[in-house]
Amino acid sequence: MLIDTHAHLDSPKFDNDRAEVIARAREAGVDIIVNIGFNRETIPTTMALAEQYPFIYAAVGWHPTDAIDMRLEEDLAWIERLCAHPKVVAIGEIGLDYYWDTSPKEIQHTVFREQIRLAKRLKKPIVIHNRDAHEDVVRLLKEERASEVGGIMHCFSGSWEIAKQCLDMNFYISFGGPVTFKNARVPKEVLAKVPDDRILIETDAPYLTPHPYRGKRNESAYVRFVAEAGAEIKGKTVEEFANLTSLNSRTCLGLAR
Numbered sequence: 001m002l003i004d005t006h007a008h009l010d011s012p013k014f015d016n017d018r019a020e021v022i023a024r025a026r027e028a029g030v031d032i033i034v035n036i037g038f039n040r041e042t043i044p045t046t047m048a049l050a051e052q053y054p055f056i057y058a059a060v061g062w063h064p065t066d067a068i069d070m071r072l073e074e075d076l077a078w079i080e081r082l083c084a085h086p087k088v089v090a091i092g093e094i095g096l097d098y099y100w101d102t103s104p105k106e107i108q109h110t111v112f113r114e115q116i117r118l119a120k121r122l123k124k125p126i127v128i129h130n131r132d133a134h135e136d137v138v139r140l141l142k143e144e145r146a147s148e149v150g151g152i153m154h155c156f157s158g159s160w161e162i163a164k165q166c167l168d169m170n171f172y173i174s175f176g177g178p179v180t181f182k183n184a185r186v187p188k189e190v191l192a193k194v195p196d197d198r199i200l201i202e203t204d205a206p207y208l209t210p211h212p213y214r215g216k217r218n219e220s221a222y223v224r225f226v227a228e229a230g231a232e233i234k235g236k237t238v239e240e241f242a243n244l245t246s247l248n249s250r251t252c253l254g255l256a257r
Contacts, residue, residue: 001242002227003032003249004220005174006093006127006154006202009056010035010045013206013217021205022053025220031055031246032255033220036093036127038063040075043082050087057255058082059090059127067103067111076118083122089253091119092127093154096140099131109140116144125151125252128171134158138165146170152252155204156190163190167198172252174200177210177218180229191233199234200252201226201245 004025014021025033033053037046037060050058060082062070082088094115096108103111119126126149130137141147142165150170155178156163163173173194179187191199201223203210209218210225224238231241250257 001029001031001239001246002223003034003201003246004030004203004205004223005034005152005200005249005253006176007033007035007205007220008042008207009033009205009220010037010042010049011206014219021219021221022056025223026055028221028224029242030220030223032057032249034059034089034253037061038093039066039069043078047082047085047087050085057087057089057253058085059092060088061090061092061094061115061127062111063093064095064097064108064112064129065100065102067108070111072111072114076114079115080118080122083124088124089255090125090127090151091115091122092151093129094126095129096133096137097129097131098133098136105136109136112140113144116141116146119149119151120145123149125149125254127152127154129154130156130158134162138162141166141169150252152200155202155208157187158190159186160190160193163194167194172198172200172248174202175230176202176204176226177208177214177222179233180210180225181214182211188229188233191230196234196244197248199230199245200249201230
């Protein structure tokens, strides 16, 4: 009934109880988890999880904070080879991050552009990381004609004006833990306006834990709290909201119904 479109269950934060965390997600009604591999260390561990569990799928790409470490031709070729794997459903997370000062902007832009071009060649959707870089993310997506593949605006934190531009480019808008926070006015307002057929939900586990567990480690089972918040905002039952976001996830990522 529920699909967590973005998790990092290969994180060391789960090393002591990963199997139990995954079992709790299943018990909570999570049918599918998309785990994200985003650099040289996490891509192999993400692939291992996808091969171990039939209901875990993978997205692979290069995170903007790690852009400076990317061996562009070599790592792009590696990502391209992995995209032939039947469990790899997207390229990501890719994008721009102006909050953490780890990779120069011009390097981030190059890495982002090249991965969009790869996704277009492979006809794979992309998963977008955007932190404090809304205008540049939208500009580069437009310049590279990313609308040809579309994808997911991961844990969307922008305004409705930014969301509209992303929707126009064939992207789904994904909401995580912050939409459950009492003081999170903007994401609630944006979710209320996004068309039903373009909403996704996620955890970003172990990060961005929803209320009532805010401040603790996040896990995929907690995507239910995001669904509950979304259902309330949209005036639907939790089951209705879970079903529509699951259908959207399957459509976006080409997952079997």
